[in-house]
Amino acid sequence: MKLRRDSAFRPDLRVRADFPLLVNNPDLHYLDSAATSQKPKVVLDALRDFYETANANPHRGAYSLSVRATEYYHLARVRIAQFLGVRDSDCLIFTRGTTEGVNLVAGSWGEANVLRGDEIVVTAMDHHANFVPWQILAMKKGAKFRICELTPDGRIDLGHFSGLLNDRTKIVAFNHVSNALGTINPIAEIIRLVREKTDAITVCDGAQSAPHFPVSFDSLGVDFYAFSGHKMLGPMGIGGLIGKREMLEEMPPYQTGGDMIEFVYDDRTTWNVLPHKFEAGTPNAANAVGLAAAVEYLDRIGMDRVLSHERALMSAAQKRLAAIEGLRIYGPPASERSGVVSFTMTDVHPHDLATILDGEGVCIRAGHHCAQPLMRRLDVPATARASFYVYNDESDIDALVSGIMKAREIFGYVPA
Amino acid sequence: MKLRRDSAFRPDLRVRADFPLLVNNPDLHYLDSAATSQKPKVVLDALRDFYETANANPHRGAYSLSVRATEYYHLARVRIAQFLGVRDSDCLIFTRGTTEGVNLVAGSWGEANVLRGDEIVVTAMDHHANFVPWQILAMKKGAKFRICELTPDGRIDLGHFSGLLNDRTKIVAFNHVSNALGTINPIAEIIRLVREKTDAITVCDGAQSAPHFPVSFDSLGVDFYAFSGHKMLGPMGIGGLIGKREMLEEMPPYQTGGDMIEFVYDDRTTWNVLPHKFEAGTPNAANAVGLAAAVEYLDRIGMDRVLSHERALMSAAQKRLAAIEGLRIYGPPASERSGVVSFTMTDVHPHDLATILDGEGVCIRAGHHCAQPLMRRLDVPATARASFYVYNDESDIDALVSGIMKAREIFGYVPA
Amino acid sequence: MILDHYRRPRNKGILDKADASVEMKNPLCGDEITLQVSFEGDSVCDLRFSGRGCSISQASASMMTQLVKGKSTEEIGAIRKQFRELMLGNTAAVDDAHLGSLRAFSGVARFPARVKCALLAWSALESALAERTS
Amino acid sequence: MILDHYRRPRNKGILDKADASVEMKNPLCGDEITLQVSFEGDSVCDLRFSGRGCSISQASASMMTQLVKGKSTEEIGAIRKQFRELMLGNTAAVDDAHLGSLRAFSGVARFPARVKCALLAWSALESALAERTS
Ligand SMILES: Cc1ncc(COP(=O)(O)O)c(C=O)c1O
Numbered sequence A, B: 001m002k003l004r005r006d007s008a009f010r011p012d013l014r015v016r017a018d019f020p021l022l023v024n025n026p027d028l029h030y031l032d033s034a035a036t037s038q039k040p041k042v043v044l045d046a047l048r049d050f051y052e053t054a055n056a057n058p059h060r061g062a063y064s065l066s067v068r069a070t071e072y073y074h075l076a077r078v079r080i081a082q083f084l085g086v087r088d089s090d091c092l093i094f095t096r097g098t099t100e101g102v103n104l105v106a107g108s109w110g111e112a113n114v115l116r117g118d119e120i121v122v123t124a125m126d127h128h129a130n131f132v133p134w135q136i137l138a139m140k141k142g143a144k145f146r147i148c149e150l151t152p153d154g155r156i157d158l159g160h161f162s163g164l165l166n167d168r169t170k171i172v173a174f175n176h177v178s179n180a181l182g183t184i185n186p187i188a189e190i191i192r193l194v195r196e197k198t199d200a201i202t203v204c205d206g207a208q209s210a211p212h213f214p215v216s217f218d219s220l221g222v223d224f225y226a227f228s229g230h231k232m233l234g235p236m237g238i239g240g241l242i243g244k245r246e247m248l249e250e251m252p253p254y255q256t257g258g259d260m261i262e263f264v265y266d267d268r269t270t271w272n273v274l275p276h277k278f279e280a281g282t283p284n285a286a287n288a289v290g291l292a293a294a295v296e297y298l299d300r301i302g303m304d305r306v307l308s309h310e311r312a313l314m315s316a317a318q319k320r321l322a323a324i325e326g327l328r329i330y331g332p333p334a335s336e337r338s339g340v341v342s343f344t345m346t347d348v349h350p351h352d353l354a355t356i357l358d359g360e361g362v363c364i365r366a367g368h369h370c371a372q373p374l375m376r377r378l379d380v381p382a383t384a385r386a387s388f389y390v391y392n393d394e395s396d397i398d399a400l401v402s403g404i405m406k407a408r409e410i411f412g413y414v415p416a
Numbered sequence C, D: 001m002i003l004d005h006y007r008r009p010r011n012k013g014i015l016d017k018a019d020a021s022v023e024m025k026n027p028l029c030g031d032e033i034t035l036q037v038s039f040e041g042d043s044v045c046d047l048r049f050s051g052r053g054c055s056i057s058q059a060s061a062s063m064m065t066q067l068v069k070g071k072s073t074e075e076i077g078a079i080r081k082q083f084r085e086l087m088l089g090n091t092a093a094v095d096d097a098h099l100g101s102l103r104a105f106s107g108v109a110r111f112p113a114r115v116k117c118a119l120l121a122w123s124a125l126e127s128a129l130a131e132r133t134s
C-alpha cells in the first residue's frame, strides 16, 4: 500500500460526539485503539435492536422471528464481506476474532497438510496470535519454524524473507500491519516472492489493517485473512476469517457440533456447506449485526478519509514526539506507518509513563504488545505505544506531549 | 435431580414485562427457549453500560479505563462461578458457548490423552455438540466410539451404560438435560458407575440445565461442565467451560495467541495461569458482563422458583397436549422432564405445524433438534418441540393448543 | 392447492423401468424423496416420486412431476431456474405463466428453512438429469 | 518515596557469597530482578538485587532489601503477607507499622498490572527462602 507523504493532510474528522464513552468522559484522551476501539452509538443501537426485535436462534426455526434472525445474520455477513472486498460472502467465516481465525487455519489446514520436514515461515514482528499457533503446529508436526528478521527500522527484511522460502515451505504467515510498530507490510511483494518460490498458503493477520484503510481481500492475493471486529468499532467477541473458496472447501472442519453438520450417523458425519461448515454451534448473530453497523459507519465516513485522518494525526504526533529529547521512536518513518507510534524514553520506564499519563487522562499502552519476539530484537523489555483512530484529534496529541513532559519532570530527566 | 410431583405448583412468575422483545410483540408466544432465550432489559443495559463506561482491552492496559474493564470482566467471572457453584472461579473458562466448551476438552485433553484402542462413551440422546467432537476424536485417534442406548421412554439405559464402561474407557460424555426430549439425567448415578468401572473423565453438557434449575458444579462430581449464556437470558457468543483445577492445569492449551502466554521465545512458549491459559485473544468482556447480569437476574428470581414455574407450565401443557387425539409425546413422564415437550402428530408434519403455529404467533421448533442419532432411534425424521422459560405463562399454552387444533383442521385429521 | 397435492399426490409410486433414479434428503428436517425418471430423446417421458416429508416438499414434488412430464431438458432447466428465483423472493417470477401451479409456493419464500423443502424435488431432478448426461 | 528508591536504589549489586540466588521476570512488562540472599541461622543476613524495570518494581525491591535484612523467615513471611494484602486493596493493611516504607505503595493497588511489578521482588524472595528450606 502506497501512502502519500502529503503534508497537507489534516485531521479533519470530528466524530467524537458519536462515541458515548468519549462523550461520557470529555477529558479522556483514548490513544489505545490498536488494543481495542471505542464503539459509536449506532453499533450499540444495532446490538440492542437485534435483541429487542429479532432475537432467535438463526438457521434453526421455522417461525418468522427465527427467519428474521437468520436474515439479519446473513445480511451482516454480506455487508462485512462487501466492506472487505469479498465477492463470495460465504467465504467469510465469523470467528471470535483474529486469534481464532489464525487458530482455525492452523487447526484445520495445518493439521491436515503440514508434515514432518515441512517449513512454516512467520515474521519477527508478528503478534503472538499469528506466531504461537504456528510455532505450536510446527513443534507438533516436526516442521521447521522459521522467523523472518526485520530491518533496523522495523520492516520485513525481504532479502532474508526470500531466502527462507523454498519448496518445503507450506505456510507463510505475516501481519498486514504491525500492532507494535505500525509498519505496513508490502503484501503484493510478499505474495510475489511466496508464489515464485513455494506452493505455500499465505495467512495474513489483518487485525490492524481492516480498521484503518481500504482492504479488498479479492485483490490482496492472500489465501486467508483474519480480522477482529472490536478493533474496528464493532462489538467484542466477533471477527472473521476470509479464505479462498477452494481452500475452505477442501479443508476439514475446525470445531464441530450443531449447524455445521449435514448428516450425523452413529459412525460418521458429513458437513454442511460454507460458511456453516466452520461455524459450529449457535452463532453470535447479534454481534455480527453490530459489526455490520460498524462497517456501515466506517463506509459512511469513507475508509480513504479514515486513512488520511490518521495519517495527518500521525505526522503531527511524529513531529511533536521526535522533538522531545531522550525520546526514541521505533519502526519505519511516520509516512510509512499506520496510526501507531511506539517509543521509549531515557530514564522513564514505559509503565511509569503510562501511569503518569493516565493521571492526565491519556490512555496509552505500555508493554510488549503481544510481540515478545519483536521486543527481544529491539532489545527493550517494553515500549510505550500511542495509537490513533477516527475519534482522535490534535487535542489528544497535545495531552500526550504535555503528559510526557510531566513524566520527564517527575523522573528528573538529565540530558546526558 | 429429584423433582417433586407436587401438582400444587403454579406458574406464578410474571416477568414478561422485563423482556423488551416480548413487550414489543405482545401477541408473540415464544416457546423456543431451548434454542435460545429472550433477554431481559437488565442484560441489555449491562452490555450497553460496559461499552459506554468501561470499554477497553482487559489485562493489557496500565490506565484506569483498562483497569475497569479488567475488573468488570473478573467480577463477571466470579459472579457466574458463584451462580454455578464453583468456588474456584479461575476454573471457569469463558467460551463462545457449549459447543466450544466441548471442543476445548476434546481438542486439549482428548488430543493429549486418548490413544488407539481407548474408548469414548456418549449417549444416543446427546446434542451434536456433545457427540460429533467425540466421534471425530475417536476416528482420529483410532479409539472406539460407543453410544449408550436409551430406554423406550427416552432415558439413559443404565444397564447398557454400565456394560459399556471398562478400563479402556477414557472419556464419558453426556448431557445433563436433553434438549430434544427434556430428559433429566441421573448424574450422581452416572458418575458412580463411571468411577466404579473406569478412570475416565466425565464431560457434562449443561446447556439445558444451567438455565433451568440450581446447578452446583462443585457437588455435581463431573470433571467438566459446559454451558451457553444465550440459553440463560445472557447475550449470544458467551458461555463457559468449568473444569476441575487439577485437570485444567495439566492440560495443554487449546487456542493460542495473546493473553494466554507467559513468555514467547523463538523456539518455545510458556503458558499463563488459569483461567487465561485457555482464553487466547481479546476476551469478550462485554458479553461476560451481560451474562453476569443475567445470572444476577435469575438469582433474584431464585432458581428454585424458575424450576417450579417451568414444572407447573409443563404439567399443564402435558395434560392439554396428551388430550389431543393423534398427538404423541416423546420422552419420560412430564414430572421427570425439564421444560421441554417434544411431539409429533398424525397427518401433520412438524414443519407444517410450526408454520401454521407461526401464523398464530406461536414459536415452536420443528426438526431434528441437533440430535439426529436420537431421531433415528425414535424413527421419526423430525419432531415438534415446545420449550418453556421464566417469561411463559398459561396463555402461551392456550395459544399452542389452539394452534395445534387449527393445524389439525387444515390438514383434515381423520381419526383412524 | 399445496394441501391438495399433499393429500392426493400425483405421480407417486415407482416406475418399472427408470433411466435415472435419485435419492435426496433435506438434512434440516429429514424430508426424503426418491425420484425416478425415464427419458425419450431429450425429453422426460415419465417420472415418479416416493418419500416422506412435509406438505411443502411432497406437494412440490407432486406438482413438479406434472409440470415437467414431456418437456425437454432445456425447458425444464428454464422452469427450475424460475422456480428458484421465486423461492429466493424474486417477486417478478410470480407472474411467469410457465410456473403454472408452482406459483402457489410464492409464500414459502418468506421461510428460508422451508425453501429447501420446496426445492428438494427439483434438486433430485437436477441430479437425475446430470446422471443421464454424464 | 518510591521515586527516591528508584533513583538511588539501596542494596543494588551482587553478593560475593550467596546462599540462594533467584532470577524472576514479569511477563507483562518485562521487568526483571535477580535476588541474592545469604542466611545466618533462620535469618536473612544480607541480600542484594540487580535487574531492570519500572520505578515500582525497582523501588519495591530496594525497600524490601532494607526492610527484611536481619529478620527471621517467619517475620519476613508476615510482612510479605501484609504487603500482599495492601496490594490487593485491603486498606486496613495501610495502618500496619511493620510495613514501614512499603506503605508508600498503597496507591499501586488501583493498577492490577502494576501490582505485579510491586510484588516481583517479593516473589523472588519467596523463591529464595523456599530454595533454602528444600
Ligand atoms: C443440550 C445442548 N447441548 C449443546 C448445545 C449447543 O449450544 P451452543 O449452540 O450454544 O454452543 C445446545 C443448544 O443448541 C443444547 O441444547
Ligand SMILES: Cc1ncc(COP(=O)(O)O)c(C=O)c1O
Pocket: A034, A035, A096, A097, A098, A099, A100, A127, A129, A130, A175, A177, A178, A179, A205, A207, A208, A228, A370, B258, B280, B281, B282, B283
Ligand atoms: C496485529 C494483531 N494481530 C492479532 C491480534 C489479536 O486479535 P484478537 O485479540 O482480537 O484475537 C491483535 C490485537 O490484539 C493484533 O494487533
